[in-house]
Amino acid sequence: MATVDRREFLKNSLVIGAGLICLPTEVQAGPKNILSPDRMGVLVDTTVCIGCRNCEWACKTAHDLPTGPLESYQDRSVFEKMRRPDDHALTVVNRYDNPKDPDAPYTVKVQCMHCDHPACVSVCIVGAFSKQEDGAVVWDTDKCIGCRYCMVACPFQVPAFEYRTALKPDIVKCDFCSARRKDGKLPACVEICPVEALTYGPREELVRVARDRTKRYPQRYVNHLFGEYEVGGTGWLYLAGVDFSALQFPKVGDNPAPGISESIQHGIFAYFVPPVALYALLGALMRISKDWPENGGEE
């Protein structure tokens, strides 16, 4: 240490400073995320849903997940417990009491909301998640390392993990039937729904349809389209006859989930200026402090 003179110190510091500045100043995002104005979505009308669970069967069939025959889904005893999507089911239907009519309980389909500003896309360490032009938030098995940060971050607690798989566990969630839709087919759940509780279409149009319904049937609906503004907007939108908290929707607020943490992140790394400035400051301190009397001045 003591052998470094001032000239050499400055020279080396300059070289290192230049090296740091030459690093890519704007870290390129791995996947290309597109928020297309024509992105598609689904409007879920929970006042229409009859809880037949055909969507659960169709989803499993479309995604090659093990499933019993369609008839076995008529078993309504599963409603006694709240269920969540997991690595065996990308969507599940839950039942909730209807305070207006006890004989007609509400049933609510749960799956990935396909956020416009997804937390999973923001946090994924390798950028394995991306928001597609068609509105789907999809996961890339070739990149994923299985860290499960997406599960920690997701405000709707949707991504699941294959905890029992030793070698190549997947992150599992609804992919909005991205592959089917590329072939011009409807999402499997939308296609099979016998009562048209699910409406597939451009998100903007779905918002208009939903507004129209709440205006025409004010007794039937609460005046709230869940997903229009929540976490900055979601691809899947929900209409309901009771307050959404009674249907166990999470209280998430209207700000996009990645907002605060991304601004902290960009604040610390504003074009690498703060780290480089700190480096220069410490370098100067190191040089100056050598001559401080309490450090013995010149060695």
Place this chain on the structure above:
Amino acid sequence: MNHFTKPTPIQKKFLTPGVIVLILLALNGLAFLAARFFFGIGAVTNLNNQYPWGIWIGIDVAGGVALAAGGFTTAALGHVINRKEYHAVVRPALLTAMLGYTFVAIGVTIDIGRWYYIWHPIVFWNGTSALFEVGICVTIYATVLYIEFLPIVTERFIGHVALPGPLSRVDGLVDQALRGLERGLSRVMFVFIIAGVVLSTLHQSSLGTLMVIAGPKMHPLWQTPILPFLFLLSAISVGFPMVIFESMLASRSFGMKPEMELLSKLGAMTAPLLGIYLAFKMGDMFIRETFVYLTVLNTQSVMFMLEILLGVVVPLRMFLSRGVLKSPPLLFTAASLTVLGVLLNRINNFVVAYTPPYSFGSYFPSLGEVSVTVGFICILVLAYRAAVMIFPVISLPDRTLSPRARYTVRG
């Protein structure tokens, strides 16, 4: 300094009854770890889709990074502001940091589902991810720590190169190479020392950013936008207590007198650092009015009180007392409480505070998780013991050094 000390390899027996216990605990952990690789993470841990992160992240990774902070705080003290009298504690702290970060990396690798893709973040970048930032910084910093340790390795072997068998013919060459390496390193080492401090401030704080995005899933007692700042402050304030803690443990284990003169000075410096941390923690609590959650008796409120009272307030008061700074057992208690407090804080942030909206029960670590964590800590202690016996890390009084002899400590 009125006496001269020199880092020297410790010459003691490696195996003692305590060491055998550590080895057994380590083997137990490795057995559970093997099960994780053959049957999946779910077979060994209590993790599930509701609670994706447990103590392997809370203790092994977050706790490990925080408690390795002694490395950069002593480097800043000893090398950046050139307080040479503290050089005696720089090497042990550097070794702790180096081993600590190695085990953080191993901890991450076993916790991720696809451990063989651990290198992916180097290739696939995502600049918006706090975890990406932590991952890259930790990788670079671990490399820097190994480079900072190199001079200790060259010092150990220069003049002592004795390769076995026919290789002994190149002893001279290897010696020359080591000398060349040492010369080169001593010229550029300041670059790495400053880089180490910068990288540490970056990832210590980004580790706090990690949980911010969990939003309302995190209990309000801990969820705050200044979490990265609190993480940095707590890491800085736990640096010296960690040095005191391990230095006194090592002294005791090797039957040496603790370096009280140096350690009590470090203790005195800890008080203002802990004070600043406590001030921000309390200020944050009052601005966000989260003290209302302390009126409810539950796991979260109890753990928060433990973390603050036992882990910050009590040691802060102790470090302010002259009597404590002079007394080895009391100084050790104060340092241990600070270490415990920061460890509790990391566990609280990553595990206790995580309260997802949909859950079918709460998370408590399984026997397998605890075994692996305990096993890793034991292996780390064993590696430390082995390292200080092989390399000149711990400073011992040296009678061969006259006051005129040149006193240099590299690293």
